Amino acid sequence: MKHALGWMCLAALLGFAAPALAKPWQVDAARSTLAFTNTYQNVSYTGQFRRFRATIDYDPNDLAHAKFDVSVDITSLDTQNAERDHTALGADFFDAAKFPRAHFVTTSFRKTSDGKVLADGTLTLRGISKPVTLDVRFSPEGGTATLDVTARLKRLDFGIGTGQWADPSMIGDDVTVHGHLQLRGAAVTSGK
C-alpha cells in the first residue's frame, strides 16, 4: 500500500495523468475570431478585435485544471467603420493609447445542473478589473476542437464612453462578446 502510494506520487511528479501539466491547445489565429455585438443609435452592429493571444488549457473532463488566458490588442478593433473605430480608440472610449491591451484570465470553471460549463474569470479592460463569466461550448473533433465562449458585459462597468456618451440610447450599455477559437495539438481525456 505504501509502495503503491509512492509510485503514484512519482507518476504525478513525472506528469503522468497530471492534466495540469498537459500542453495547452494551439490557437489557429487565422480561423479564430473575437467579436462583440453592441448597439449604436439603437442599431445593432458587430465589431472584432483582429489580434489577440489566447492560452487555452482545457479538458472537459478535467475542469479543475482548465485555464484560459487571453490578451487582446485593443488597437486591432474593427467595427467596419473607420471613423467609429478611430473614435472608439480615443480617450473617451477604449483610450488605447493608455490601455493598449485587455486581459482576461479564468479563476475557476463550473458545471451547471443542465450540463453547461461556465468559466469565471477576471477581465481587465481600460485599467478596470471586473469579474466576468463565460459560457463555454467546447467541441473536440479528433486532434482539433472548436471553442465558443460568450460573455455579457456592460461597457460602462469598464468606463468605456462615460459622461456625455453614457446614454444607452446612443451607445448600448450591454455588450455581448463572442470568441470562436479553432484549436489543435492537444487532447481530451476519455474519462467521463
Next chain:
Amino acid sequence: MPLRSTEAGWGALLRAFHWLIAALIIAQGILGLAMVQMGLTPAKVRVFALHKSIGMTILGLVLLRIAWRLSERRPLDPAAMPPWQRLAARGVHLALYLLILAIPLSGWWFNSASNAPLVWFGLFGVPSLTGGYDPVWKPRALLVHQTLFWVLVALLVAHVGAALWHHFRQRDDVLHRMVVGPRADKGGE
C-alpha cells in the same frame, strides 16, 4: 381651392409638395453645413441622425410629387414668355427634380458605404444600399453628395431669381400661382 393643377395655376397638392420640400431643403442645407463643423459629441450624432431622417423624407416626398406631377397637367406659361425662357425654365425645373432625387440618394449611399446607422426619426431602420462598409465608394458618394448640393444652390439662385423677376419685373402670375394658386379672375376647374 382645387387639388389638381389647371391651365391657370398649380393645384393645392402640388403647391403643398413644392413648399414643404422647399422648407425641408433649406433646413437640410443649414443642418448639413453646420453639422460637419461640430466637434464629436452626442449632439453631433443627433444632428446627423436628423439630417438623414429629413433627407429620406425629402426623397419620399419627391417621389410622391413626381408621381402626382406626372398625373396632372402643367399650367400654361405666360403668353409673353419667349421660347428660350420656356426652354430655360423647363431645363432648370427638370434639373431641380433630378437633384432633389440624387442628393438624398447620394447621402443614403454615403451613409451606407460608411456603415452608419439610419433610423428614420428613431422609428424604423432604413436598409443599406451597399450591404456594409465600402471604403472605396464612401469618399465618392460624399463627393457626389457635396458637389450636387452646390449645384442645387446655384440652380436655386436661378430658380428664385426667375420667380422674383416674373413677379416684380414681368408682373405676371408665375410666382403668385405657386404661392396661393390660380387667380380667381383667371378661373379654375
